Amino acid sequence: MSTRKLLVALGATLALSASTAVAQSPGLGKNITEADIKAWDIAVLPDGSNLPPGSGTVAQGAAIYKQQCALCHGEGGVKPAPGYAPMVGLQKWDRMDAPKTITYYEFATTIFDQVRRGMPYMSPRTLNDDQVYAVTAYLLAINKLIGEGDVMDAKSLPKVKMPNAGKFIIRFPDRI
């Protein structure tokens, strides 16, 4: 039963339309500006929306990776610590236990987003945006998805062609 039906069944009249719901809600939310949300507003979208200014090169990324990432994810993205999937390797996904490496991602923006929000694991959000672009560039380069001389920034990153782009079937389209 949908919540709306549930509420109807309970004899309540909440949320049946925008106007009645607003009228009956205490309206205690305080206004806030997008500028004041900025520190939390870190999610990047596949079309590149919300990518920050800045840029990074493959070479810069290699140095950061060696220092900050290799301990868990393995030198050069291979032979990671036990329990971690390699960053490079297989590019064919035809069985459920094939490791999902960097090339698995449909959009390069996901890599930037995950590095920025969650890495390094013990001190997330300590890399600056240039460093995150650089690490992202390095991860794409070791998978030959960009060239060694390419620079990643808000314009170039969403344009990186990922081999699995468009290949995912939406499991339950009627739910979207």
Place this chain on the structure above:
Amino acid sequence: MSKDKHQKTLDSLPPVAGNGLLDRRALLGQGILMAGAAVAGVGASATGAAAEPLKDDPWSTTMGGPTPLRQQPSKFEKHVVRVLSNLKHEPRNSHARTPHHLINGSITPSALHFTINHSGIPDIDPAKHRLVIHGMVRQPKIFSLEDLDRYPMVTRTAFIECGGNSAPMFSSEPMQVTAQALHGLVSNSEWTGVMLSTLLDEVGVDPKASWFLAEGGDSCALHRSVPIKKGWDDAMIALYQNGERVRPGTGYPMRLLLPGYQGNMNVKFLRRIKLIDQPAMSFYEAKTYSQVLPGERLWKFHFLQEVKSFITHPSFGHSLKGPGYYDISGVAYSGTGRIARVMVSADGGKSWAEAALQGPTNPQAFTRFRAPWRWDGKPAILQSRAWDEAGNVQPLRAEIIANRGQSSQPVTNPNVFINQHYNSITSWGIDGKGEIKHVYA
């Protein structure tokens, strides 16, 4: 009825399916019959059992212990615990699984609710925690817990299931582990909170917004994208679980509840909702919770936890104490509504008997099912299969493996998530001695 007569009545019940499954109506409105039957089932013989003469035990003759502020389970129940995947608190995710084979009923005790946390459990001060809703809205707003406590609330029951629950069932060989290890990443609670639709109305959603992202206040800032439909339909900002504040491991002080959807989407420590016009393709939706299928097919947005059931009693880790009566029971649930029917087999699926459902059956919630069974002491294979009110049926193992595949090599570690969204049948093989194994049948 005398005890002998109970037994006689039980013995006279004709089996309705192979290997001694009895009519579920034996369970309905006949408490006296079943009470007697249960006693008879424990001992091998129902007649002339030699009981010791009764006397008072020590706890009956002196004043008992003091009353605690907060109750704990009996010291005799110390074995009823979750199993953990990360005992040393290493810098990685941590799973705790519900001991389904050691509990009964339909509500999971909060202390035993499964949890998966990807960067530990944050120590959140509820007075400082904030929920912000912004993006494609008329007016971004921020809410404190104190604010939300004044909003109209709704109470409902819902299961939450990790998309990777039952992943060991994709192993090419049956893993010899308990229902807890196989299926312990699903639990069922009563949740109380504010409907997200109420807050969406307050901020005024741009009609072009088609998704929202939900993000937690934990150090990995876990975020997931959710179709806006679900936000208007039945999404809740849950503040209470089984009557008390949501516990820290379960998302204190507030979590998103998306009834019937992948556990990972029910974002804990919820601090931000942003209305957007495309899915964010976060790490968890782009990688972890997408599926690789045979033939180089890839699935994404497998939000639904589809109809499923499994037998918890008896199951691996138990043993049968001789022929006689047993209460087969388990849980059934579906992300697409109420459970409509559960069938139980004792002969590996050759014949089926309808199980009794313990009502009321709630949508997207556990329904406990029971089937009376007279075991004759010979090998048996117990299975359950569920249907929901939308007409969905739990697939047979052969069907799901044909479509989804299985591991290349047998997997023995239940913490290896080979794949997600396994909702087929679980089979418990019982040998002539009453020992129980996990089998594929």
